[in-house]
Amino acid sequence: MLTSPSLVNGLDIDAARKRCRRYRRRILDISQQVTALHIAPAFSCAEITDAIYNSLMRQHTDGSYRDVFMMSKGHGCMIQYVILEDKKILTSKDLDLYCKPGGRLGAHPDYETPGIVASTGSLGHGLGMAVGQAYAEQLKGSDTRIYCLMSDGEFQEGSTWEAILMGANLRLENLIAFMDYNDFNSLERISEKQTAFYPLVPKAEAFGWEAAEVDGHDEEAIVQAVLDRRGGRPLLVVCRTTKGKGVSYMENVPIWHYRAPNKDEYRQAINELSEGGI
Amino acid sequence: MRNQFADTFYQIGRADPRLCIIVADISPAGSMAKFRSDFPRRFINTGVSEQIMIGIAAGMAQRGFRPFAYTIATFTLYRPFEMVRDDLCYQNLPVTIVGIGGGVTYSTLGATHHAQEDVSIACSIPNMNVIAPCDPAETEAATRWCAQQEIGPVYLRLGKAGEPNLSSEAKTPWTFGKIRTLREGHDVCILSYGPITKRAFEVADRFRARGRSAAVVSVHTLKPLDKSGIIDILHRFAHVIVIEECAPNGSLSMRVKELAWESRAVCRLDVFTLRDQFVHCYGSHDDLLAEHGLAPERICEQLGLN
Numbered sequence: 182m183l184t185s186p187s188l189v190n191g192l193d194i195d196a197a198r199k200r201c202r203r204y205r206r207r208i209l210d211i212s213q214q215v216t217a218l219h220i221a222p223a224f225s226c227a228e229i230t231d232a233i234y235n236s237l238m239r240q241h242t243d244g245s246y247r248d249v250f251m252m253s254k255g256h257g258c259m260i261q262y263v264i265l266e267d268k269k270i271l272t273s274k275d276l277d278l279y280c281k282p283g284g285r286l287g288a289h290p291d292y293e294t295p296g297i298v299a300s301t302g303s304l305g306h307g308l309g310m311a312v313g314q315a316y317a318e319q320l321k322g323s324d325t326r327i328y329c330l331m332s333d334g335e336f337q338e339g340s341t342w343e344a345i346l347m348g349a350n351l352r353l354e355n356l357i358a359f360m361d362y363n364d365f366n367s368l369e370r371i372s373e374k375q376t377a378f379y380p381l382v383p384k385a386e387a388f389g390w391e392a393a394e395v396d397g398h399d400e401e402a403i404v405q406a407v408l409d410r411r412g413g414r415p416l417l418v419v420c421r422t423t424k425g426k427g428v429s430y431m432e433n434v435p436i437w438h439y440r441a442p443n444k445d446e447y448r449q450a451i452n453e454l455s456e457g458g459i
Numbered sequence: 460m461r462n463q464f465a466d467t468f469y470q471i472g473r474a475d476p477r478l479c480i481i482v483a484d485i486s487p488a489g490s491m492a493k494f495r496s497d498f499p500r501r502f503i504n505t506g507v508s509e510q511i512m513i514g515i516a517a518g519m520a521q522r523g524f525r526p527f528a529y530t531i532a533t534f535t536l537y538r539p540f541e542m543v544r545d546d547l548c549y550q551n552l553p554v555t556i557v558g559i560g561g562g563v564t565y566s567t568l569g570a571t572h573h574a575q576e577d578v579s580i581a582c583s584i585p586n587m588n589v590i591a592p593c594d595p596a597e598t599e600a601a602t603r604w605c606a607q608q609e610i611g612p613v614y615l616r617l618g619k620a621g622e623p624n625l626s627s628e629a630k631t632p633w634t635f636g637k638i639r640t641l642r643e644g645h646d647v648c649i650l651s652y653g654p655i656t657k658r659a660f661e662v663a664d665r666f667r668a669r670g671r672s673a674a675v676v677s678v679h680t681l682k683p684l685d686k687s688g689i690i691d692i693l694h695r696f697a698h699v700i701v702i703e704e705c706a707p708n709g710s711l712s713m714r715v716k717e718l719a720w721e722s723r724a725v726c727r728l729d730v731f732t733l734r735d736q737f738v739h740c741y742g743s744h745d746d747l748l749a750e751h752g753l754a755p756e757r758i759c760e761q762l763g764l765n
Contacts, residue, residue, distance in 0.1 A: 292521075292549070298521065299517075299521065303545050309515065309518070310517045310546060312514060313517055313522075316519065318522060340542070344514060346506075346508065347505055347511045
């Protein structure tokens with residue numbers, strides 16, 4: 182069994198809710214400076230990413246992370262950027278220059294930017310690299326864990342299933358993947374046309390992984406799923422989420438995959454995300 | 460070449476714990492089998508899964524290892540192409556991908572196993588370095604360089620087995636990024652790389668029989684290309700010939716013509732490449748090269764040596 186990360190040390194639910202509201206508002210602020218950005222895919226994984234950074238990943242005494250976070254769904258990186266800003270790993274100026282000349286943050290994360298461990302954006306690459314990272318840490322004899330956040334669409338890539346097989350073959354206990362299961366490809370709901378996508382947990386288990394399914398906007402459930410693992414193999418946490426979570430007109434509306442709100446839409450979104458919102 | 464690579468890798472891997480090899484279902488021959496049994500955790504077989512072979516190599520490099528990914532050339536470069544491009548080249552990771560049987564080496568297996576445009580493709584990716592040694596001795600030198608370099612990804616294109624040593628007359632050691640004269644000459648200069656360099660020696664012998672001395676130069680590093688070395692040759696020799704086992708588009712031949720134009724060279728320039736086509740024939744490696752127009756008689760005929 183793995184030693185458990187400390188819930189008390191890591192997770193205060195009220196504080197987490199406040200943080201995620203703040204992160205969403207910050208992303209909306211940035212949306213007013215660019216023509217388009219991936220808001221809805223970032224909002225669907227806000228709680229998952231917050232739980233990883235603020236509860237699951239362990240830190241050295243100097244504050245640097247012992248564990249690794251891989252944003253495999255690169256188009257969700259806005260949530261990572263605002264968290265890295267909050268952690269003072271990225272600067273406010275970095276965020277202000279998002280997608281602008283002279284800046285270093287684009288619409289997909291780029292390797293060697295502070296806090297970014299891999300260049301992602303093309304789907305189906307992150308888990309493969311995470312398998313290599315986790316195996317490398319095992320070879321070194323370190324207890325570093327690799328947390329890999331994936332979109333549900335990535336599980337339609339053949340390369341992901343190659344990575345799943347090798348993660349199990351190598352018994353990578355230090356690899357923990359999260360599926361942001363918001364049920365939306367760009368075109369349509371996965372559940373409507375891609376029936377062979379299911380079942381999810383039994384499929385992962387059949388491929389040699391431990392797996393659990395939780396409400397992906399419930400941080401306590403996300404963290405608990407990791408704490409409750411039996412161990413000895415990699416873990417997949419299927420997180421049921423809502424694309425565009427937190428802004429009513431964005432939720433489950435495909436066009437918000439890559440669009441910036443106009444001024445009126447921005448004001449409405451900020452109001453919905455004020456104290457007392459989600 | 461394959462055995463020399465394995466012997467060299469084993470020697471370096473014994474001393475350097477960062478070295479590891481990820482193969483996709485290719486049988487470990489010779490010293491590779493020894494490496495596998497001596498260092499089982501640093502030998503990873505992904506099975507018939509080339510995308511994860513590259514993904515694991517990238518991830519291990521990001522955590523401080525020096526991985527080699529190793530399988531048949533078509534499957535090391537073409538099948539996982541986007542992983543090679545994004546995971547290795549975009550991130551500029553020090554990973555060596557070894558392509559066994561470059562060109563039409565696998566002469567009985569059909570074009571699914573012919574890496575006839577591998578050099579062109581590999582050279583076209585930013586950050587990628589491309590090396591094609593001509594013989595086992597150059598393979599050893601190149602493998603040592605790959606294992607210790609820090610500059611980025613490498614495509615190491617090898618033949619298969621049984622290649623003769625061609626570089627024993629060379630007066631200079633193998634140096635990454637620098638052309639290397641294998642045989643001195645002053646009338647004609649033949650540029651080549653990879654196992655087909657033996658054809659360059661055959662043609663050089665035919666020139667010698669006619670009383671003309673032909674130099675043979677190994678352009679073992681295709682990227683970064685030794686432009687100044689090649690320009691020097693284009694201006695020093697009255698006749699320059701390129702013989703290579705690569706499709707014409709993106710070939711060394713194309714680059715040499717480009718350098719000749721840019722440097723206003725006035726030499727005669729003849730190039731011999733694989734054809735821009737899939738051949739549907741089977742036989743020996745030489746049979747396949749002949750089908751692509753690279754039989755010695757045909758080359759000599761075009762050079763007026765018959």
